[in-house]
Amino acid sequence: MTGTPRVDTARLMETLSLSLGAYYGDFTVAAASENLTASQGKALTVLRRGPAAMRALATTLTCDASNMTGIVDRLEKRGLVRREASPSDRRVKNVVLTDEGERVADGIRAKMRLTQGGLDRLDDAERAALHELLERVFLTPPAD
Amino acid sequence: MTGTPRVDTARLMETLSLSLGAYYGDFTVAAASENLTASQGKALTVLRRGPAAMRALATTLTCDASNMTGIVDRLEKRGLVRREASPSDRRVKNVVLTDEGERVADGIRAKMRLTQGGLDRLDDAERAALHELLERVFLTPPAD
DNA sequence: TATTGTTATACTCTATAACTATA
């Protein structure tokens, strides 16, 4: 058997770019339906994994630390997160998702209809394959 | 054989979020190294596929049409794109990549080291599988 | 000395609404 035709890097990057655009568009619409910007929604999504210091949050969102102040300010004003002083290091402030914030974060994911619908097209084996391939490509630290 | 354990939707969405976040971070850093914002880099990437009207560009980038004016203004000022009057409809302006713009767009993709390195870990069959899965999930119109 | 979070600043992105020139 000849198998599937070879997919060169340029084509794969193009497909990744288009896929990301579709995912990000879906996410942005879902966040907007909760009256949140994409950055605010992204911050909530990250915080679903647990509390994080301002600095760590900025690193995860790949933006400068100074940006987090305004983003967290707006989320805090809406009662979606709160700042907590770190017991171990008085310079550090941990950002924690409130119950309302958790509810909104769940709502965003639930509203990502295009992505959910796309994933529904895959059977169990395909879902497992996609999961593993993504982990290999993006979430494995470089051998170095 | 029991096969791979089942990957539920929540877990797959989480991995997608992290993976595409990594891709987007890689892209943003690459664009910044060419002194471009992510939106400007995205516009160049889209234009690599061919000229596009302002409106079509806005639709592809999922932003309001009014935003394109400023983005294209800045790209044009740097000589990376140019506006061309459409011969068929005098209201329409087609945005075209200049040679310099094409060079810069290629440069961005070449500098996405993390993504390229990640893709290098896959063999031909795995690359083909990833490509097909992404197309199925994100680039196939909903059955409706 | 180095680090955390904040502030001040300047520029860019973003949506909404109103305008113009075409169709």
Added chain:
DNA sequence: TATAGTTATAGAGTATAACAATA
């Protein structure tokens, strides 16, 4: 009437540089 592109405007994101508090 409807559509393409632009302008004006206001709010939000973004990086840089400088600062106070703490390590």
